[in-house]
Amino acid sequence: MAQTILAVDDDLDILDVLEMSLDSDGFNVITASDGLDAIEKAKSHVPDLILLDLMMPKMDGFEVIDNLRTDSQTRAIPVIMLTARSQVHEKLQGLDAGADDYVTKPFDLKELTARIKAVLGRTEPAKYINPLIGAMGDWFSETGVEQLAAHLKTAATIQQRLLPQAPPRLTGFDIDGILRSSTSVSGDFYDFIPLDDGSLSLVIADVRGKGIPAALLMVMIRTALRLVCRQESSPAAVIKSINDLLVIDTEPDLFATMVYGILDPKSLTFTYSNAGHCHPLHLTDAKAHKKRIFGVRDGTLKIHQLSTGGMVAGSFDFAEFENETVQLAVGDTILFYTDGITEAERDTDNAFYGEERLQDAIRSSRDMSAAMICKTIEDDLMHFIGKKQQTDDLTLVVVKATTDVEED
């Protein structure tokens, strides 16, 4: 995405020139013609950089800088001052006040662009670290960052241990999953919980956002699920409990999408409820199915989307959820995934990986083992995104019905 620059000058001709020149350099340009306007726009747009004229009526550039530095949202926005050639003391004063660079008027547009790029390059990392610093408060220091890094590493290790360490064993099924986190800690998770009656409960979830806040919520949901799944037998009731818990404990914009379901090896069924999560894909070889049941050989591969359930969990106390029971047949595959898969973007044209590609990938790999299907789809996805950095957590869980149910 193009970077946004806020240009501030009381001389409208200069603003016009700046806007045209920066626009043609590929920046988004916002303009303000006085200090108050500048502060308002800096707060509402949070630009990547501010070009600030020092001498303005009403409120001068120094006051603007002072004001921006007191607000956590605008504190880290780099500022390049525009000054008249003679005012050396002002340059110093501006740099003291926290400006990152200055350009003297009349300025050369090429030089200005070069300065902007240099400052943006220098301050880019700060843009990402700053929200953390804000959260850590004023005791922030180099030691603080080192400590934070160490804590993050520990947190990532704890979280890794909360994921299944080995595929679950369930007679008649081949099951596996993978999770590739985009940051050290993750908001995605999946879990397998063996229940007392011999069935297996399975969950895949995607907590809103990324990083530490998402990871905290993930740990909370996983823990709650492990308790609730033994109290409630219906998946919809389990999800409703989690929903109500999150509604009480968190703000509405913190939520999770999830599919919780129970695989019953005796009846060869999967009963689930889907809380606003990407629909798992249930592949049935209709030919095999019909042959087994009706002795018919025609039919083709069908994909059924597991969409029954309700809204995202954790935002609304009025959310209600429903169950669906799916009859499985030997040879069937269910693919669970998070939107990090379908919304992964290609480096060359930002095209999404998308559900169609995912459907093709599962169709062509369905005869492999669950572990190999995960690996094949992951490889296909990584190949697709190319040089682009992975931006969201990716999770896949594959369930395959492998052998006929034993009659007892």
Added chain:
Amino acid sequence: MNVGIRRKEGVTVLDIEGRVIGSESFALKSIIDDEIRSLQDGEVKMLLNMGQVRAMDSSGLGIIIAAYTSIQRRGGRIALLNVSGNINSLIVVSKLVTIFDRYDDEEKAILSFHEA
């Protein structure tokens, strides 16, 4: 992401453009919060024009959910305009279709705020 603010017959229309994704979407949250704060209780009528939104993720969705909740709490109403493609799938899959009214015609959308 860019957000334009218009007022039309008592309705605040936010024209959202670009990617409502991750930290890029935080600006939208503060704009919505400011709008809600600046208006009197019960008078918040907000229409989010999503026609130029290229992509939205769960953070973006969270912002719209939070907006819904806080506007609802104040007795106001929020609706969506020109939701299509990926954004529509996101709202359908997350089953938020049940709480968000969606319109493809701005006139009709604006009118709906006055019928209620």
